[in-house]
Amino acid sequence: MKFARRLSKIKISGIRKAFESAGKDFINLGLGEPDFETPAHILNAAERALREGYTKYTYNKGLPELRKAISDKLKRENGVEVSPECVIATAGASEALHISLLALVERGSEVLIPDPGFVSFSALVRLTEAKPVGVKLREEDMAMSVEDVQEKISARTRAIIVNSPSNPTGAVQSEEDMRALAEIAQDKNIFLISDEVYEHFIYEGKHVSPARFAENVVIVNSVSKTYAMTGFRLGFVAVKNEEYVEQMLKIHQYIQACAPAVSQIAALAALKGPQDSVAKMREEFKRRRDFVVEALQQLKEESGKGEGEAGCGIVSFTVPRGAFYIFPKVQNEEKFVEHAFRRGVILTPGSTFGEGGRNHVRISFAASIEKLKDAFERLKS
Ligand SMILES: Cc1ncc(COP(=O)(O)O)c(C=O)c1O
Structure with missing residues (x-):
């Protein structure tokens, strides 16, 4: 059988592969989702919604009350004015990225993406048959440099993806x-x-949406991480221009019809309800971040003394100011990940996220302090 050529350069995500091959007593630090329960008021809203009949299609763009809540959130939290008409509720940020790219780029286009960057960026660009062009992140703070972006812009560049x-x-x-x-x-x-x-999830600094400064920005977001709702699959795209939304809607309408109705109601409860669970998660992630930074520092010092297996040393790392990952540079990523795996700890090899991630590993701290302690004990041995 012949499959579409556009798939030839797309691989199944290495993160899932590692996850599937692990035994029961493994500590999985490869995960990209909060290990917290979805807050009770959100679950209650979802349960009620099912009984009240939110089991059918909604408008393609999503329920008007949800789009209004998203528009209010963008104004309140991000200082961005977006009309509810310019919001589409999607099946997670994943679909939001997909419909944005399908609407904006095509074969022959180039899209600048952070390298290393979230695995879907390059894969989704390839699905549109455009070319992902990696912008190597700065060594000192692992962020995207504006000068490097400028350097990579060509006549074919149609979009830039930024992820902060x-x-x-x-x-x-x-x-x-x-x-x-x-x-x-x-x-x-x-x-x-x-x-x-x-x-x-920012521990130092603050989040600034670029949509505050320009018209041609497409905001992609979701309730997945903020409210520990990854399984609800509810995200959105928000833009300032009705033409963009009309174009994206053509795709959303045919590939998704609408985001799940029950999840739309759950997201509405999340956005309009109490926000204390978000602050609690942020505090806990910060506590874990601080723990991991210290544990890595110790591991680095020990490996610097020549202890441990060859190739498994930590070369350097920057302290993450947000999200729930740390991305140390190691002597050899394959050896490091293998060494961890033999001791029952799952990590993600850095090159999964692009060439710029080679000889790094991603350690997720979306796991309890107890698990993190256990994992670092195992790594030290
Ligand atoms: C940077 C980034 N964007 C988007 C997503 C996808 O999120 P969602 O669950 O809303 O589809 C992820 C998930 O890991 C992510 O890390």
Whole structure:
């Protein structure tokens, strides 16, 4: 059988593969989702919604009350004015990224993506038959440099993807960077897709959406991480221009029809209800971040003394200011990941996220302090 050529350069995500091959007593630090329960008021809203008949299609764009709540959230939290008409509720940020790219780029286009960056960026660009062009992240803070973006822009560039806080590095782009990226996109007449799914998990600095500074920004976000709702599959795209939304809607309408009705009601409860669970998660992630930074520092010092297996040393790392990942540079990523696996700890090899991630590993701290302690004990041995 012949399959579509566009799939030839797409691999099944290495993260899932590692996960599937693990035994029961493994500690999985490869995961990209909060290990917290979805808050009770959200679950109650979902349960009620099912009984009240939210089991059918909704409008393609989503329920008007949800789109209004998203528009209010963008104004309140991000300082961005987006009309509810310019919001589409999607099946997670994943679908939001997909319909944005399908609407904005095509064969022959180039899309600048952070390297290392979230695995879906390059794969989704390839699905549109456009070319992902990696912008190597700065060594010192693992963030995307505006100068490097400028250097990579060509006549074929149609979009830039920015992701702050970053998966996999935890870097947070500054306000200055976001403004500059927005202005570049505006000047060059290209789109800026801003993936903001980790916006609430920032430990130093603050989240700034580039949509504050330019018209041609596509905001991609979801309730997955903020409210521990990954399984609800509810995200959104928000834009300032009705034409963009009309184009994206053509795709959303045919590939998804609408986001799940029950999840739309759950997301509405999340956005309009108490926000204390978000602050609690952020505090806990910060506590874990601090623990992991210290444990890695010790591991680095020990490996510097020549202890441990060859190739398994930690070369350097930057302290993540956001998200729930740390991305140390190691002597040899294969050896490091293998060594960890033999001791029952799952980590993600850095090159999964692009060439720029080679000889790094991603350690997720979306696991309890107890599990993290156990994992670092195992890594030390
Ligand atoms: C940067 C980034 N964007 C988007 C997603 C997808 O999120 P969702 O569950 O909303 O589809 C993830 C999930 O790991 C992510 O890390």
